[in-house]
Amino acid sequence: MEHKELRDLYINVSTGDKKYAGTDASVKIILHDNQGRCTKDIVLDNFFRNDFERGRMDVFHIRKKKLAPLGKIDKIEIWRDDAGLLSDWYVDRIVIEDRENIQVYEFPIFRWIKAKLRYKIKHLDTSLPQLDEHLDQRKMELEDKRKQYEICQKEKGLPVQWDIVSTKADLLTKSKIVKFFSGPWDQVEDVKNLYSDCVFHLPRGADGWKDDLYFANQRIASVNSGVIELCTAIPEKLAVTEEMLKPILEGNSLQYLLDNKRLFIIDFEILEGIHTKPDQFVRKEKNQNVYDHFNVCAPIALFMVDNNQQLRPIAIQLYQQPSSKNPVFLPSDHPNTWLLAKMWFNNADSTYHQALAHLGYTHLLMEGVTVATHRNLSGSHPLFKLLAPHFLYIIAINARGIVKLLAPGGWVDAVMNCGSRGVFDLIKKGIDKWRLDKEGCLPDDLKSRGLDDPNVLPGYHFRDDALLLYNAIQKYASEYVNLYYDGGDKIADDWELQGWGRELVMERESGGVGLKGLPHNGTFRTQDDIVKVVTCVIYTCSVVHAATNFPQYEEYGFPPNYPATFKGTPPTTKDHVDEKQILSCLPSKENSLDVMVVTKVLSAKGTNSLGDFELMYIADPNAKRVVEAFRADLKKISGIIKERNITRRIPYIYLDPEIIPNSISI
Template sequence: MLSIATSLVRLQFPSCHVKQLLNHFGPQWSCLQSPRGSYLCWISRQYTMAGKSAQYKVVVKTGDKKRAGTDANVKIILHDAKGQQTKAAKLDNFLRDDFERGQRDKFTVKDAVDLSEIHQIELWRDGAGLYSDWFCDYVEVTNSRTNQEFVFPIYRWIRPEYHYLIQHLDTFLPQNDPHKNQRNMDLEDIREKYQYTQRVPGLPCQVKAIPDDEQFSFDYKWNIAKRKLKMIADSKLQLLTQGGKWEGIQHLTKVFTNAFGEPLGCKRWSNDIFFGWQRINSMNHSLIKLCTEIPKKLGVTDIMLQPFLEGWPLHQVIEAKRLFIVDLEILQDLPCKNEDFICPVPIALFFVNGDGRLVPIAIQLFQQKANDNPVFLPTDPPYTWMMAKMWYNLGDASYHQSLTHLGYTHLIMEGVCVAFHRNLSQSHPLFKLLAPHFLYLIAINTRGLELLVAPNGWVDKTMNIGIKGMFELIARGLKEWRMDVHGTLPEDLKRRGVYCLNGKILPGYYFRDDALLLYDAIKNYVTKYINLYYDSPETIEKDWELQNFGRELTLSREEGGCGLLGVPFDGKFDKPEQLIMVFTCIIYTCSVAHASTNFPQYDEYAFPPNYPASMNGVPPKDKSPLTEEDILMTLPDKKTTLDVMTVTKILSDRGTKSLGDFEVQYIFDPDAKQIVQEFRAELKEISMKIKRSNEHRNPKYEWLDPEVVPNSISI
């Protein structure tokens, strides 16, 4: 029996067979009490240990992208830091369709080698199957003996037969990456997919063709055309599709059904207090400036304004910082969709009254003083004053849709997104920081521009300026926008003279108050994250991926870059403060800035007298009394109104998760995860603070509660 057991050991006979023999000869073996018997037991034990398998639990997450799933054969090798490795194991569950899009698959890998720590994995696939392409999000490996988990972020399309080497946590600056060739290979592939184009001269650069990575994984929420048809059918508004003029303003208020809900503009459109509130808390919240002197082109006098200043002399109102101005000079000579339509170029003065409310006190609809360009006042005939406010809002709406919304969030950030993908590897810590904030941006821009901002599309149908005027206005605005001013909230507020933490200047500016809380939270988050990975200026200077990113941000659009102004040191980064400013701006713009200008759209636009983007006729040239019929004659017809209602309702929907609650988890480094948790905790405190503030606000300002601010520009 000794010779049999010894032979079994030498032949490395399967341990399960040895156990069967031991059981079979058990009575005879158990009687061996001599040293020789003990030796047999020792041999038996040693052989059993030698044949025992180590076991690993492997979890693979396939990406939630179109065509991300695969039918190919996938294999894996596990490595430790000492050079030990397992044999190649095929990841396959019998009679299960593994690696489907968005799916987490669990596998068991057995091997004779027991790795206490898994330092890196080697992952590859073949080209088998009808659909062999595969996008893998991450792989988790757990040693069943130690129960220790190791995470390997991938977030790549896995090319066939290439053995990817991915280290635990895979978070490296390029100068520290042990697999530089693999990293550069991936970036070269990505640069082929993400190429710049300028679709219209003067506009921001965009992606030349939408990569598969950027396609929506599901369709319904973002299929605007289908949703429009469904909303109209559900809301029984088919009668409006026939067009025709409105019979009266009261009739207009009755078209809103449960499917849409009544927009806030229905009840407040004629109120001066709410007209002032629109300037600071609606979609175009960042045009108003402190007025330090009356511009010569504005045809007002001290005597004219005196009745609206509550007994204060004009110079004292200015000294007390209670007078504010909006000047839409940028609209001067802006083309409209055809000669039948007009876009005003208004200037308006606003006064903070004794109740702390901002109210309009003078509106001039065009830039230069003239007999046929009067200054309209609150004491003018009621419908004449209403008409002046409506034409002012048409100019304001033209600026809002072209610049505040489309140009300064969607389009500028698409160029930044392209530069981001072209230059920062998936292994770069800053890729992991920014990636959640670019989710669906390129996809929604592509779909939105095709449907809404196209010849004879929604903009042409519902706005006086049409796409011709919109594109011209975006080009003008892009020459002014600076990342270090307009993209940096505190600096923008200071530029306009309205930066104030105690509310004494321009009280009731809820956008400012809430946005500053969020801006500071984002900056705090970015500061901690940047400092985690960059411990010296040299670390920044040697990061060639970061430097290339900065170079493309500032490179002119004609030379194949974003052409952004105000990027620190022309994109040649050498200080953490520069990175903090840039990355704070990007996250803030993709989340807070977009939310504040996008989600109030239905409440403002759906009731045309409140905030018209289209008006018929010409603005009043004198102060003659007007009637409700005059108001109705300027409004778009029923069909156009329905088009505005449906699209702004869809655009006001929130399609993705709240700020800090990321749809895709890119960050696995424990120290970085702790920073994310601290960010979420700060956002939770801010949410509670805003909710408490809204208990005393009339009306409430809920657009910047972190619970309703998405991570990205996804609608």
């Protein structure tokens, strides 16, 4: 269609849905075309209407007589005064419609507009820094972001970094279960009778907690599915012998199982020596004080793929060094003795899960990446637009929720054997072991654990589903990155990108994030270097967090199944254990309720699904096509996972893209 210069325009201004985003100030705009021409100052004001209210879009009809002569709009210039009581203003986007010529010009803003400062925004506002014609403005805005997002190491050795209390209270108010949570446990099975209302359904762990196959499934399709490894040799510190295992191996030898990749191991050596919370006074009995004692084991467990191609546990040693007081527990032991060993193992597993797999390796690690991204990448940078939806809420949830959980006397102190101090100790030990080119890269992580072959370890649903998602994210990142970087010079000359890499790898004590394993130690040279880092960040903020967070209620919600608190002293002999001894180890009813409530809250998804972004920063039509292709891939993956779950013994729903949020939002 031939473009006509004289026409009416409609300017759509979307004010952000943030606190104090609206303004009472006077706003003006100038439109620039691609021929270097521009309009006079245009006042954006609808008579008798309170414009620019928070979360609202205002439409301004601009008559053609104010616009001539003007061609295709290439840039806008917008500013405000400081009139009115509330002059702060946050703008999401401005869209200009030329309805006569069927033209739409989009200007993503996503900025606080300062008083009396003229902001020049290019059409689509997406450019590398070396190509930005308004570099002074870009540097000023980036400097402002650095002041706002200062890297702070809250405690030496730790990563840099929703009102959960009110949500807990609301759940308890609605639930009828509270009245049952006082006094001692009578029988383990009585715990099941408490789940009788619509607020707290019976978790799946309640039916499987004694079962060996369910215990094994917790290693490969539950909250902590990233620690199991192929066993290539029995470690000397694990005191198993062919003779003791013979009744369990179904006629196979240990060497045969090793040779055929049917033995697997989990070694929680990292838990050795971590802090545990002090003994707690319970009551006075026969003129003596009775205390609860808390321990955390550092166990090693051996698993076998049996002749029916199902994973099952075959040995558990609760501490690292074999001795007469550290026996190897077997499925052939007395059922309650074996059950108690599995419960102590799950207590250790829950300690690792909460401190590292969930908190350390997603929430805290990605908060540092979020801060570094804001500090180094302008809002106009294409990588910022790609990553920003995956950082939504993470700083807020860490500041409001995590602090409450980890505060002295908070939830972690109340319900975990290690307490908050032990959690911090474990994070310090584990955070330096995490590498982007291993734990952050799923194919490399699987290879390092001997599990990259899909024929090894059948039923490893986390691997099988997560690989689909990782590959889709990698494809998405690659197609997007290649839109803007078509050669090495653009990468080398992008000082924002290179500054981001430097800050990501810089030691935490020096003001950086302290990540290890980045390509060329944070110096980006190729498109593949960028894609690897971007893929890791998106994958961790979405898939990894979903896998470690959303199954929590189903496992923790039934205390005997996956006890965060387990009282007493781990067994030092293989003597028979009665149910009373198991009951004495369980957390109090009050603590059990607290675990149920918090894990119920944490397991609830309240934000958009992966690819359905709450805020769409991307405006470039070519990039939008990449996003649409990503969404189509996710839809296919969702169908594949739903189909897989029809035949799975225990469905694994947590990596269905419909369930995965874009960001760490809870």
